[in-house]
Amino acid sequence: MTPESRLRADIVEVGRRMYARGYTASNDGNISVRLGADRLVMTPKSVCKGFMTPDMMCVTDLEGAKLQGDRNPSSEMLMHLEVYRQRPDVQAVVHAHPPIATGFAVAGIPLDRAVLAEVLTTLGSIPIAEYATPSTSELPEAVRKYIRAHDGMLLANHGALTVGGDLFAAYYKMETIEHFAHISLVARLLGRENLIAREEVLRLQELRGTYGIKAPAPICADPADGGSGQAAGEDSTTCQVVQAPRGDGQRLVPDVSNTSRPGGRGDAARGDQDSEIRLTYRQLSALIADAIRSLK
Ligand SMILES: [Zn+2]
Numbered sequence: 001m002t003p004e005s006r007l008r009a010d011i012v013e014v015g016r017r018m019y020a021r022g023y024t025a026s027n028d029g030n031i032s033v034r035l036g037a038d039r040l041v042m043t044p045k046s047v048c049k050g051f052m053t054p055d056m057m058c059v060t061d062l063e064g065a066k067l068q069g070d071r072n073p074s075s076e077m078l079m080h081l082e083v084y085r086q087r088p089d090v091q092a093v094v095h096a097h098p099p100i101a102t103g104f105a106v107a108g109i110p111l112d113r114a115v116l117a118e119v120l121t122t123l124g125s126i127p128i129a130e131y132a133t134p135s136t137s138e139l140p141e142a143v144r145k146y147i148r149a150h151d152g153m154l155l156a157n158h159g160a161l162t163v164g165g166d167l168f169a170a171y172y173k174m175e176t177i178e179h180f181a182h183i184s185l186v187a188r189l190l191g192r193e194n195l196i197a198r199e200e201v202l203r204l205q206e207l208r209g210t211y212g213i214k215a216p217a218p219i220c221a222d223p224a225d226g227g228s229g230q231a232a233g234e235d236s237t238t239c240q241v242v243q244a245p246r247g248d249g250q251r252l253v254p255d256v257s258n259t260s261r262p263g264g265r266g267d268a269a270r271g272d273q274d275s276e277i278r279l280t281y282r283q284l285s286a287l288i289a290d291a292i293r294s295l296k
Contacts, residue, residue: 007033007041007167008054014094014171015043019050023096023174028159030074033092033167034084038062042080044071075135082140083163086147089214092167097159098178100185104128105154111180113255114196114244115187119180120204122213123152124240126177131156149217149237152177165214193255197247198222222246 001009011031018024029049032042042058043049058069062084064077074080080093104111105128112125127146132138132155143161146153152162152173160177164170187193196204201219208214220239245253279287 004035004041005054007035008057010167011041011043011057012052012054014167015049015052017171018094018096018174019048021098021175021178023098023178024049025097029094029096030076030080031092031094031167032074032077032080034090035059039067040080040084042073042077044069044073045075047071076139078135078137079139079143079161082144083147083161086144087163087216089165090163090170091165092163092170094162094164094167094170094174095155095159096174098174098181101126101154101160101177101181102158104181104184105159106157108156110154111177111184112241112243113184113193114198114201114242115184115193116180117196117204119176120196120201120242121207121211122176123173123180124150124205124217124219125242126150126152126154126160126180127237127241128154128156129161131158134158144236146237149240151216194252195244195255197251197253198242198244199247200251201242201244219244 011033014031015029018029023029027046027048030043031049032040035041038061040060040062042060043052044056044058047056056069056071058071058073059067060073060077061067062081064073064081066073076095079095083090083093101111108128110126110128111119112127114120127150129142129146132142139155142155143153147163151164152160154160154177160174162170162173162177164173184193198219205219217237217239219242247253
């Protein structure tokens with residue numbers, strides 16, 4: 001088997017897995033892999049990723065000119081080309097619409113909270129690239145802002161994009177994003193997310209070398225220290241924003257967004273007079289009834 005036929009077979013396999021897991025429906029999604037220094041193998045336009053065969057693939061150059069194949073390359077080719085231009089280290093690009101992660105992309109909620117140690121080690125945070133019309137040059141522009149610092153991102157009201165040092169690495173990052181989104185959704189439905197403290201996040205990122213993970217970017221400085229994640233004068237993010245409060249010696253800290261609930265352990269418990277308190281109608285009625293009783 002030649003290296004090219006191996007890559008074509010791998011794209012077929014990854015397409016089948018994405019479709020089987022519901023990451024794509026109908027003809028959604030696209031996959032590409034570098035074939036040597038100046039060529040790409042890419043899925044064609046308008047085929048279901050669950051039913052591809054190796055002969056369907058297109059070979060293009062890095063400008064997008066078709067060199068080989070009966071079909072036309074993916075409608076999102078421009079986005080793939082932009083990633084390869086910005087990231088010489090990237091060997092493969094995967095785009096899909098995994099439903100839970102895409103739900104976060106539709107809701108405008110980035111997956112940037114320090115919640116799972118494995119995700120912090122492998123991907124860091126997962127931002128949302130601004131909405132762009134699919135298949136137009138808007139999408140590569142939206143992706144450009146984050147691709148230098150991230151191996152995975154959500155695409156607003158669209159789906160998700162992952163990249164890697166080989167095709168399976170890029171695909172597994174798509175699995176990680178969807179799995180992370182699923183766990184985040186469950187934790188939020190349960191009403192609490194305990195976050196990993198900033199000090200522990202930095203320790204996890206230091207472990208990347210041990211696992212051979214070439215992280216694209218470090219965690220941004222704490223906003224409290226003036227960190228912004230944005231390089232001066234550049235429309236490109238150079239570090240990763242991770243919501244990880246300082247732990248003051250504790251490795252897990254309560255989610256700041258949940259601490260104002262009755263029984264929460266955050267600002268309210270610390271006696272911050274300006275913090276918001278949310279009460280159910282029943283709790284509010286009981287408080288008023290208590291107040292009236294004490295007046296009598
Ligand atoms: Zn898409």
